[in-house]
Amino acid sequence: MAQGEIIAGFLAPHPPHLVYGENPPQNEPKSQGGWEQLRWAYERARAALDAMKPDVLLVHSPHWITSVGHHFLGVRQLSGRSVDPIFPNLFRYDFSLEVDVELAEACAEAGRRAGLVTKMMRNPNFRVDYGTITTLHMIRPQWDIPVVGISANNTPYYLNTKEGLAEMDLLGRATREAIAKTGRRAVLLASNTLSHWHFHEEPAIPEDMSKEHPQNMAGYQWDMRMIELMRKGRMREVFKLLPQFIEEAFAEIKSGAFTWMHAAMAYPELAAELFGYGTVIGTGNAVMLWDLRAAGQSLLGGPAAQSDPRGRLVG
Amino acid sequence: MPLVSAFLVPGNPLPKLKPEVSGLGRLNAAMQRAGRALAASRPDVVLLYSTQWLAVLDQQWLTRRHSTGLHVDDNWYEFGDLPYDIHVDSDLAHACVLGSPRIGIHARGVNYDGFPIDSGTIAAASLMGIGCRERPLVVASNNLYHDADVTLRLAAMAADCAEEQGKRVAVVGVGGLSGTLFRTEIDLRADRIATADDDQWNQRVLRLMESGDVRELKRVIPEFAAAARADMGFKHFYWILGALKARLVGARVHGYGPIYGSGAAVVEFTL
Numbered sequence: 001m002a003q004g005e006i007i008a009g010f011l012a013p014h015p016p017h018l019v020y021g022e023n024p025p026q027n028e029p030k031s032q033g034g035w036e037q038l039r040w041a042y043e044r045a046r047a048a049l050d051a052m053k054p055d056v057l058l059v060h061s062p063h064w065i066t067s068v069g070h071h072f073l074g075v076r077q078l079s080g081r082s083v084d085p086i087f088p089n090l091f092r093y094d095f096s097l098e099v100d101v102e103l104a105e106a107c108a109e110a111g112r113r114a115g116l117v118t119k120m121m122r123n124p125n126f127r128v129d130y131g132t133i134t135t136l137h138m139i140r141p142q143w144d145i146p147v148v149g150i151s152a153n154n155t156p157y158y159l160n161t162k163e164g165l166a167e168m169d170l171l172g173r174a175t176r177e178a179i180a181k182t183g184r185r186a187v188l189l190a191s192n193t194l195s196h197w198h199f200h201e202e203p204a205i206p207e208d209m210s211k212e213h214p215q216n217m218a219g220y221q222w223d224m225r226m227i228e229l230m231r232k233g234r235m236r237e238v239f240k241l242l243p244q245f246i247e248e249a250f251a252e253i254k255s256g257a258f259t260w261m262h263a264a265m266a267y268p269e270l271a272a273e274l275f276g277y278g279t280v281i282g283t284g285n286a287v288m289l290w291d292l293r294a295a296g297q298s299l300l301g302g303p304a305a306q307s308d309p310r311g312r313l314v315g
Numbered sequence: 316m317p318l319v320s321a322f323l324v325p326g327n328p329l330p331k332l333k334p335e336v337s338g339l340g341r342l343n344a345a346m347q348r349a350g351r352a353l354a355a356s357r358p359d360v361v362l363l364y365s366t367q368w369l370a371v372l373d374q375q376w377l378t379r380r381h382s383t384g385l386h387v388d389d390n391w392y393e394f395g396d397l398p399y400d401i402h403v404d405s406d407l408a409h410a411c412v413l414g415s416p417r418i419g420i421h422a423r424g425v426n427y428d429g430f431p432i433d434s435g436t437i438a439a440a441s442l443m444g445i446g447c448r449e450r451p452l453v454v455a456s457n458n459l460y461h462d463a464d465v466t467l468r469l470a471a472m473a474a475d476c477a478e479e480q481g482k483r484v485a486v487v488g489v490g491g492l493s494g495t496l497f498r499t500e501i502d503l504r505a506d507r508i509a510t511a512d513d514d515q516w517n518q519r520v521l522r523l524m525e526s527g528d529v530r531e532l533k534r535v536i537p538e539f540a541a542a543a544r545a546d547m548g549f550k551h552f553y554w555i556l557g558a559l560k561a562r563l564v565g566a567r568v569h570g571y572g573p574i575y576g577s578g579a580a581v582v583e584f585t586l
Contacts, residue, residue, distance in 0.1 A: 066390055067496050068575075081429040086372055088427045117499050123392040125385055127431065151389075155498075200460060201421050202372055281372075 004180035004300040007052045009188040009261045010045060011272075011288040013252075014061065014134035015280035016084045016091035018042065021207060024141060028092040034207030041276025041287040042138045048273075048289055049139055052187060056100045057140065057147045058107075058175065058264075059189040062255035063131030064151040067158070069117030070171055072104040073149035075124050084130040090206060095133050100146040103186075106178035107148065114170045121151075135191040150175075152255045161243050161254055168256035172263025179264070180300035188264055190257035194226065195219030195249035195284035202281065215282030222249040223277070223284035230288060233271035235262065249284075262290075270295050317478045319485055320356035321555050321563075321586065322349050323524075324443065325579035326367050326435025326489040326546070329503070331442055332394035336503045338572045343442060345570025345581035350443030352583050354450065358485035360404040361445045362473050363454050364466070364554035365435035366490035366547040370456035374415050374469060377432070377454040378408040378424030388434045399437045401446040408453045410476040411469075418468050420461075435489040445487070453477075455554070463536070463553040470557030486558035488551030492517040492578030494544035501575065509576035516543040517571065517578040524566040524582055529556070546577070555584065562586065 019027050021034040064071070076099055084091035108118040132149050150171070156164025179186045197215040214220035222245055229238045239262070246254040253259075262268075268290060275287040292298040330342040353361070368375070386397040408424065415422030436454055440446035455469060470486065477484045493513035508514040516539050523532045532552075540548045556563065565585035572579060 064389055068390065068498060068500060083427055083429045083431055085368070085431050086370065088425055088430050092427060092429060119393075119500075121392055123387050123396070125396050126387045126392055129389075158498075198371070200372060 001183035002185070004183050005185045005298045006176065006179055006265055006300065007054055007185055007187050007293045007298050009190065009265050009290045010139060011258065011286055012045070012135045012139050012189045012191055013193045013285040013287070014131040014191045015193070015283070015285060016087050016130055016134050017206065017280050018138055019093060019134055020090040024137065026094045029090055031207045034209055035278060035280060037276050038278035038280070038285055038287065044275040045139055045287050045289065049187060052293065054145060054187040055185045056103055057136065057145050057187050057189055058150065059132050059135050059147060059191055060150040060152065060257035060260045061129055061131035061135065061191045062152045062252060062257065063129040064149070065154050066151040067154055069119050070111060070153045071119045071121050071151035072108050073099045073128070074101055074104055074120035074122045075099060075126065076101050078126060078128055080127050082127060082130050082133050091130055093133055095128060097128065097136065097143055098146045100148050103178060103182050103184055104148045106182050107175050110174035110177040111171055114174045116167060116170055116174065131191050135189050139189060152257070156254045156256055161246055165256060165259045168259040169263040172260040175260065175264040176266065176300065188261045190261040192255065192257045193252040193283045193285050194223045196252040197250050198282045212279055213282070214279050214284060219249045219284055223286065227274060227277065227286055230272040231274055233269050235267060235269050265290060265292060268292060268295065268297055270297065317482060317484050318474060318558060318586065319358050319483045320353050321486045321559055321584040322353060323488045323552060323555060323580065323582040324349060324439050325491050325574060325581070326365050326438065327491060327574045327577065327579065328388050328391055328397060328434040328438040329394070329574050331397065331438040332391055333503060338506055339503065339574070342570050342572055342579055342581060346439070346442035348569050349581050349583055350445065353443060353445065353485050356485055357483060358450060359482040360407055360477060361450055361452050361485045361487055362470065362477070362558055363436060363439065363452050363487045363489060364457065364470065364551055365433050365439070365454070366457050366551050367433035367435040368454065368456040370458040371460065374420050374422040374458055375425050375456035376408045376411050376422060377403055378405055378412065379403060379426040379430065380405045382430065382432060384429065386432060386434065386437050397434060397437045399432060399440065401432065401440055402448050402451040404451040404453055407477055407480060407482065410480065411453060411473045414472045414476050415469065418472050420465065420469065439487060439489045443487070457547060457550060463548060463550055466550045466553040467557035470554045471560060474558040484558065486555055488555040490551035491546035491574070492520065492580055494546045494577050497576040506573045506575060508573045508578055513543045513578060517580065521568050521571060521580055521582070525568065527563050527565040527585065529561050529563050559584070559586065
């Protein structure tokens, strides 16, 4: 078996507007474009991913919300039409994807051993959430790489940020262990927006970019502060600030994908590459890459880093 | 009076999916009894609000005349599928879309094939025999930024629109009582209300409904919502109150019990 490898992690947000703006054949609604800077950011991310040649993409989505444990797609082929419940006018997408069930099961098993409740989703009629689909489309529109889809357990909202993100940390560590055990060359996708203050009404023409800007200044400033730290590789500071960022910018990162991804990567103090930033209906979105392979940190030989992420989370 | 009956029912699909579990079976039977009472009131349309149809942008109203499909719940997929065949009173739904701005609420209709109708709406429609051709629905979303007062005003506006169209109306609020779910897998046969405090809160609220004490209900619900994590702040009850214009004189509890630790009740209100 090949040595397991986490090649990279992407911050890969999922506004369905990006799919709508691109006009792929799978999406029924058609647009006049829009959100180009974010879509061009994803073009660069696509090129970077293409060069990595991973075996599998793992995506953690805040729009598959589960209350009893952390769930994993567990059906080899899933297809259907995904209609966004919030933006059904923009996103009615025919999807078809292949799941790496063996790796998903390994993640679930490792999670159980770590003390988490985990479940495999085996219903073949299950409709995959639009967050998972949007992130996967934007990063790899060819749909030719198997995926592992992971739900967002609602603990950060149901209990509190600290306990919730501590669970996501365990989930990330379990994911790392499973990738090592199965010998996969994996890329991780954190499907999260940054600041999440948004407008409450949509323009008459959704892609009218003259109406698009940050919903508020504080959210924008928080996004810039966090992105700058990420670009400099000051991830300890990022995680120290994370609870305050979540609180003050209403950051969607609270749902756990970002923590899950960095825990799986063993919290590298590694500079991220920013492909682009833009707002969608006022929310802040950044497409970013932590390239572990380029940094010589991708191969999984030993245990996860001996850092104390829970300590970071609480500052 | 165009409003002929009113009901509060749970939105968790487990009573529909697992009726062989005795507690869930009792709630299933209670919802069917409530459905028969609703049918006996001979409404032309059912105004339904489900806490599980989440919206953040505008007030959404289901305007699609006929929706069919197969829904799988995000959490309870292992217990089977939820087929649906739902008819909507599209004329009234469009009137609600147009009427919403008159009370200061931006609204839009939802008319898309494959739109993910929520588990609560589907379970209630299926078990109560509503959303059929004879008893079409008007379904309103739960905008997370709307409070109890906005929900109340939306329901009152919908009831007024129905009255303008000369229609007899039933109203259904779909959602739970106390909202604490068990966080680990349980044997459904050993289900119980998560805490004794939650149970006491639920029973207190149900007694107030039975006594028709609207003033006291309005006073305690915010406390109930905070102390017992009432489902979405108990906004589905305000939906009922809004349609009734607070003319509630009593209630009959057809069923009460746990669903994975949370509180669930089937209540028929006396008008």
